[in-house]
Amino acid sequence: MTGQLAGRNVIVTGGARGIGRGITLRLATAGANVVVCYRTEGPHLEALARQLADTPGRHRLVRADVTDAGDVERLVGDARSSHRTVHGLVHNAGVISTVPFGELTPQEWHRVVDTSLTAAYLVVNKTLPLMTAGASVVAIGSRAATVGIPLRAHYTAAKAGLVGLMRSLSKELSPQGVRVNVVVPGMIETEEAVRAGNEQRRAFVENHSHRIPLGRYGRPEEVANAVTFLLSDQSSYITGETLHVDGGI
Numbered sequence: 001m002t003g004q005l006a007g008r009n010v011i012v013t014g015g016a017r018g019i020g021r022g023i024t025l026r027l028a029t030a031g032a033n034v035v036v037c038y039r040t041e042g043p044h045l046e047a048l049a050r051q052l053a054d055t056p057g058r059h060r061l062v063r064a065d066v067t068d069a070g071d072v073e074r075l076v077g078d079a080r081s082s083h084r085t086v087h088g089l090v091h092n093a094g095v096i097s098t099v100p101f102g103e104l105t106p107q108e109w110h111r112v113v114d115t116s117l118t119a120a121y122l123v124v125n126k127t128l129p130l131m132t133a134g135a136s137v138v139a140i141g142s143r144a145a146t147v148g149i150p151l152r153a154h155y156t157a158a159k160a161g162l163v164g165l166m167r168s169l170s171k172e173l174s175p176q177g178v179r180v181n182v183v184v185p186g187m188i189e190t191e192e193a194v195r196a197g198n199e200q201r202r203a204f205v206e207n208h209s210h211r212i213p214l215g216r217y218g219r220p221e222e223v224a225n226a227v228t229f230l231l232s233d234q235s236s237y238i239t240g241e242t243l244h245v246d247g248g249i
């Protein structure tokens with residue numbers, strides 16, 4: 001809905017690619033001023049900037065590695081100097097890998113846990129002073145947190161920790177009027193995945209879709225709609241919640 005977030009200042013981590021890109025564009029269409037945190041340079045950034053130019057807000061593309069405290073400080077500093085206050089924060093950045101637990105190195109453990117979990121601590125911690133009453137934090141979780149996925153113990157642990165962190169913060173930050181929720185996507189087919197997909201992947205997706213009650217993979221904008229709702233005043237009495245966007249899995 002256009003105007004739902006008119007004039008709201010929102011930071012989105014990992015906001016230039018995949019689900020995060022869908023979130024950025026949806027929020028911008030709803031009238032938000034989006035501070036997009038990205039890590040990897042590429043032509044996709046120019047394309048995103050062009051799309052954002054067609055939306056009403058004032059947007060920023062800021063390169064920052066969310067696992068680096070100094071970078072996160074710079075990201076939030078950019079939001080402070082361009083917008084003064086922050087009404088919304090979406091921690092979407094995340095990485096995944098498939099590794100037998102016995103072969104999981106400390107480096108890989110930290111790469112995955114630091115991006116989903118430690119970065120969530122960093123971005124909320126640094127943004128909090130800019131948040132006004134009515135602000136809303138949304139973290140992008142994973143079903144892995146509750147079911148556990150073999151070969152992805154690091155990812156599962158990170159996403160489970162994220163839920164705990166957000167639930168704790170929902171209680172701690174309520175007195176200052178800040179709401180905190182988690183959105184859990186199911187199987188989402190991002191543009192990149194479709195582009196990179198070969199025959200084998202297409203067959204897998206088709207086969208797997210039959211196990212999803214709604215019979216198909218989700219789209220980034222469907223996750224983005226849930227995030228938009230949780231950032232808006234329409235969810236003003238919802239905090240500490242985990243909202244699944246997964247076609248009924």
Ligand code: NDP
Nearest residue numbers: 014017018019038039040065066092093094142185187188
């Ligand atoms: P992608 O791999 O397409 O995108 C990951 C995003 O995270 C990119 O924007 C990337 O930025 C960013 N990122 C990774 N590491 C860093 C870092 N150190 N600093 C800053 N940004 C970083 O993933 P998806 O879009 O598929 O996933 C997005 C979120 O949704 C993740 O948290 C994932 O766990 C979760 N999720 C996804 C599901 C799916 O089916 N796709 C299912 C369940 C959960 P850049 O490109 O600039 O490097």
